[in-house]
Amino acid sequence: MAIRSPEDIVHMRRAVREHAVRQGFSLVDQTKVVTAASELARNIINYGGGGEMILQPLAEGVRKGLKLAFVDQGPGIPDIELALKDGYTTGGGMGLGLGGAKRLSSEFQIESRVGGGTRVTITRWK
């Protein structure tokens, strides 16, 4: 799913919510995963110059989940630890998006190379 404009974020949120409902997520879990996705998608637009989101429903025995990967080819993040720190921002935001997304997810991975883009993967289990 391409993420290039703020309108795409609205579409993406709706898609994520639909999948979360289909996986049987509770209202709280739906809201958490949708909000995390919203933060990461906005990062792609504000800092990554546009990119894409890949959605993957997971099923492990009785456990069900959603895996979302946010990929951009932007400038990359030089200091990931600093970027994850609450209140740190290079734009005009609150500096809580990346850290907040991490706290809203069950699993969180971030890979970034300066000049080589960024890939953030989050998983939320039911």
Add this chain to the structure above:
Amino acid sequence: MKSSSRLAGVIKNHEKEILADWIKEQLASTTLRGDLLKESELREQSRAFLAAVQAAVQKGGTEDLAGPAWADVKQLLAEISRARSLAGFSPSETATFVLSLKQPLFSRMTAELKSNAAELGEELWSITLLLDKLGLFTIEAYLKSRESVIERQQTELLELSTPVVELWDDIVALPLVGTLDSNRTQIVMETLLQKIVQTGASIAIIDITGVPTVDTLVAQHLLKTVAATRLMGADCIISGIRPQIAQTIVHLGVNLGEVTTKASLADAFQVALKRTGATIGKAKAEAAGAV
């Protein structure tokens, strides 16, 4: 004989037959929407269009559709496309109007040049090119009218979605519905501040029951609106924080600590009433029973 004048001649000499064939073709086609268009209208449109094409081919040839000779035809087509798009035709249904003219023109031209295969091929090719261009033009006109509808709706939506209502003396409320992007927030903030000036309200309630997702951007917009309201000398209460939103805000790490928040608009209204010193109560039971 020059290609364009041959085509003009064929249309002129066989106008009735071509028109009859063409209308038959359109009426038989599966893409004609009999429910949306009357047959008499279709006949009138077809007649006018064929006459205009004939005149344009004679004057300007089939090569240059941008020239002045084709202006009438294009205007006519644009009108037809617009009308059909508004009536609910699909793009292919609209384009079929032009494209279905191919068959009748082809058969007339074939009858005319039976003995001259080379010339016939050339003529058919130029007719194809011409009608394809006109078909594309139809689609473009169709899309343009659709786009203008969407644009109008967007502005309407923007205005519709930000009403500030007066709940009581000194108390205004702003029920937010839908997605809060930067554009909308700007308008929301402006209308709220404007209303505070107009009414001299001392308390503003922002209700976010209708906002499905509260992320950091939305939270930031809300905090800015609250700060601006305070600068205007009014107090702000945020209501409609549902349980799932509350949990999410906590995980995000957003600090709404200094803002009064309430779960429902009714709760927020009560707080506002208390602060302004007003009370609303049920009519006393003894008042009814005393007489």
